[in-house]
Amino acid sequence: MRSEKEIRKIICPKCNVETNHKQVWNSGNLGWTDEDSGMWEKTEYRLFQCMGCETPTLSKTDIFSEDLEENVKLWPNRPNSGISTRAIKIIYDAPPVVKRIYRETIEAFNLELTTLCAAGIRVIIEAICREENADGKDLKEKIDSLKNKGIISEKLCEGLQTSRLVGNSSLHELKLFGTSELSFGLDLIESLLDYHYNTETRSSILKNKLSPE
Secondary structure (H helix, E strand, C coil): CCCCCCEEEEECCCCCCEEEEEEEEECCCEEEEECCCCEEEEEEEEEEEECCCCCEEEEEEEEECCEEEEEEEEECCCCCCCCCCCCCCCCCCCCHHHHHHHHHHHHHHHCCCHHHHHHHHHHHHHHHHHHCCCCCCCHHHHHHHHHHCCCCCHHHHHHHHHHHHHHHHHHHCCCCCCHHHHHHHHHHHHHHHHHHHHHHHHHHHHHHHHCCC
8 A cells, every 4th residue: 555645746637737746545456366377457546635726636546467557547537647538618508408418428528438428429419409499200300400490501410410320330339439539529519519509699799899888
């Protein structure tokens, strides 16, 4: 068990810079050993606390005898921690259900729950189609309906159809997607959310700024 007085430099999720963190708890070494082969694996959980803002960080360290390089993961996820992360963007005027599904999908991505993230991409599209009363017997036709109503462009329509297939493949064919593919799908979703639900609010803010006092 490592000393509880250990201090480590970690990027603080609140300070947004690398700060000194003190260790306040650890689990000891959990794992297994095969005496016949000499192989072993150890996992250690540790809780650190930023010595500036006191925000906690949970660290999980995996060590395998055949690969002595430590595999470290941090929660909450953060940039430059070795884990791909996405920020949850502000969506001003989206219906609450759309905001909730979007937030949960981003959280699934950041927690590396790739199947749930892929499913969430499809569900976001379905929720938007329902809120906009899109016509059609299936999601493909409903996305086309968004284009026909002038809500999305031809190019974005094609992108959303591809994102729809990501969700279909994940749910029905149990196909696994990596973070790069899911990032592209989320980029398209965020383009739709940003254009459709943020444009009017941004325009109003600019008009207020331009109006003479």
